Amino acid sequence: MSYTVQRIPSTLVRLLAPRGRLLVHVTTASPSWPGLAVVERTAQGTVRGALRAVEFAHRAGHGVDRIWLTEELRHRIATEPGTRRFASARDMPSVGDRGFWLAADHLLSGLVRDFGAEHLAIGAPGCGSWLRTVPVGPGWEVAADGPRDIWAELQGLADRWREAGSPHCYRLDITEDGCQRVSSPCGALAWQLPVPRPVAEGVIS
Incomplete structure (x- = not known):
């Protein structure tokens, strides 16, 4: 095996x-x-x-110790309004941009994606932070909560990933x-x- x-x-x-x-x-x-x-x-x-x-x-x-999204955290991501809500016109790598997400796995540790969600939804089980996005026009409507600014972390890494080709x-x-x-x-x-x-x-x- x-x-x-x-x-x-x-x-x-x-x-x-x-x-x-x-x-x-x-x-x-x-x-x-x-x-x-x-x-x-x-x-x-x-x-x-x-x-x-x-x-x-x-x-x-x-x-290898695994981290998972609990049902409670999944529910919070899906239903809570979040303490930070904003619109963003920034582009985000797609699900198919696996090279970016592979880098995120190693450079932005502690994040778990909810692949059951309709749109991009990510939680950080260690601290309870979370991110939920909905595409609106050319951009995104973002809701987030917790001490980590996951959206800013992803955008910062996306810039580095694109600069690296x-x-x-x-x-x-x-x-x-x-x-x-x-x-x-x-x-x-x-x-x-x-x-x-x-x-x-x-x-x-």
Whole structure:
């Protein structure tokens, strides 16, 4: 059975033979925006990789703590007026812009999208913040609540993502000391995959 992990298991990378390829689903604690890591070892022994945004992934693996939208938070997002209500003409990446949402998963941690909602709806279970949008004309009607300004966070990252060329696929560099760095092709948008936790004997890391 295959599982989603938060970083590429170093043991599996070491086991790659020349011209070998490893496919691993990668995610954060949020189940919303997974990626597929493709790691290859060239005939010369060099390891290279890519992280691609995908729609679905396997279930979470060992040591991955998931966050979810509770029914209570879903209800609040759907029905409450919110303490911040405004109209915005700013463009927002679509559901199909998975490269943006993959970056959001890693750079705007703690967010979970409600894919059951008709329009964009996101909650932050850790602090109870939420965002609800409805398209109106060329823009959006936005309602939000909680200490996080999710709309501003998304817009700030959207600007960075577009400046980086709106990538769908990211470069994945794995160094000999275990560092795993994800970056856009131009290098303008980047993040590190988390360092491994200590694991029990017999568990692949």
